Amino acid sequence: MSGPAKRDLLSITDLEHDLPSLLARALEMKRARRRGELSAVRPGRNAALLFEKPSTRTRTSFEVAMNDLGGHALYLSSRELQLGRGETIADTARVLSRYVDAIVYRAFKHQDMEELARWASVPVVNALDDLEHPCQIVADLLTLSERWDGRFSGRTLAYIGDGNNVCNSLALGCALVGLDFVGAVPERYRPSEEVRRRAEGYARAHGSRVEFVSVPPEAARGADVLYTDVWVSMGDESQAAERTRAFAGYRIDSELLRAARPGAWVMHDLPAHRGLEITDEVIDGDRSIVWDQAENRLHAQKAILELLLPPR
Ligand code: CP
Ligand code: NVA
Numbered sequence: 015m016s017g018p019a020k021r022d023l024l025s026i027t028d029l030e031h032d033l034p035s036l037l038a039r040a041l042e043m044k045r046a047r048r049r050g051e052l053s054a055v056r057p058g059r060n061a062a063l064l065f066e067k068p069s070t071r072t073r074t075s076f077e078v079a080m081n082d083l084g085g086h087a088l089y090l091s092s093r094e095l096q097l098g099r100g101e102t103i104a105d106t107a108r109v110l111s112r113y114v115d116a117i118v119y120r121a122f123k124h125q126d127m128e129e130l131a132r133w134a135s136v137p138v139v140n141a142l143d144d145l146e147h148p149c150q151i152v153a154d155l156l157t158l159s160e161r162w163d164g165r166f167s168g169r170t171l172a173y174i175g176d177g178n179n180v181c182n183s184l185a186l187g188c189a190l191v192g193l194d195f196v197g198a199v200p201e202r203y204r205p206s207e208e209v210r211r212r213a214e215g216y217a218r219a220h221g222s223r224v225e226f227v228s229v230p231p232e233a234a235r236g237a238d239v240l241y242t243d244v245w246v247s248m249g250d251e252s253q254a255a256e257r258t259r260a261f262a263g264y265r266i267d268s269e270l271l272r273a274a275r276p277g278a279w280v281m282h283d284l285p286a287h288r289g290l291e292i293t294d295e296v297i298d299g300d301r302s303i304v305w306d307q308a309e310n311r312l313h314a315q316k317a318i319l320e321l322l323l324p325p326r
Contacts, residue, residue, distance in 0.1 A: 023137070026146060063087055151184050156310045264291065
């Protein structure tokens with residue numbers, strides 16, 4: 015049986031041509047849900063949630079998203095699959111594709127993400143790996159779009175901290191919607207040359223900029239949003255001590271927030287390490303929109319799943 019080519023979401027740039035309509039659809043589904051309408055547009059579909067690492071938001075929001083859409087999600091911890099005993103990713107991909115309509119995968123390595131996508135005959139969604147976290151960034155852009163009526167141009171997001179998976183997808187995602195991105199990231203922790211070049215290319219095409227600086231106040235000055243993420247990502251635990259030292263000056267606190275534009279928002283994809291990358295005062299303060307970001311994972315993912323799972 016050969017149907018239309020399946021569509022994966024491995025990088026935020028796989029949504030290059032869809033972001034505006036996807037954000038509009040997610041907002042529509044969010045409003046509908048508030049009225050009690052679940053948008054059950056993909057009845058009977060199944061998604062496997064294959065996770066190699068822990069998750070609170072991504073796992074729960076994908077499960078609820080599939081239920082809302084009229085389908086079902088199966089949580090599969092890699093440790094409990096034969097994958098944990100040496101069955102290959104290729105074989106796992108081919109077997110799961112015979113049961114489910116999509117595979118949502120949280121992986122340690124982006125190479126494994128690509129390998130799964132190569133062998134799966136159903137859409138594969140990147141639920142975070144060491145290179146990207148695209149679903150998070152769709153939710154983040156939805157959160158800002160709601161506040162700015164869909165207009166990103168002329169505004170600046172300052173990212174403070176580690177040049178990790180979230181930072182990579184955020185730089186690329188901001189560039190795709192024409193939102194200026196300024197990262198304050200110590201030089202040795204910046205995104206790769208390749209990610210930076212790609213982000214700069216998209217930014218040029220959308221009339222915005224992607225820039226990296228070394229000092230947080232330089233990035234924060236005049237910014238409309240301050241965004242941070244953990245200093246020690248899942249998989250980086252062995253570097254915890256050196257990272258905590260390297261990022262000591264990269265905390266979002268009230269003083270840094272004062273350098274931003276009056277009324278600037280504060281974002282964090284969560285989980286937060288309070289007192290490290292962000293202070294209690296800021297994350298619990300009136301500029302913080304982190305809970306909306308977390309909620310929007312659900313609405314954004316409903317729109318993503320609808321897009322990738324064509325109607326039968
Ligand atoms: N932000 C995020 O992806 O959170 P989880 O690790 O809890 O899924
Ligand atoms: N950068 C973090 C994001 C967690 C959602 C990590 O990879 O652990």
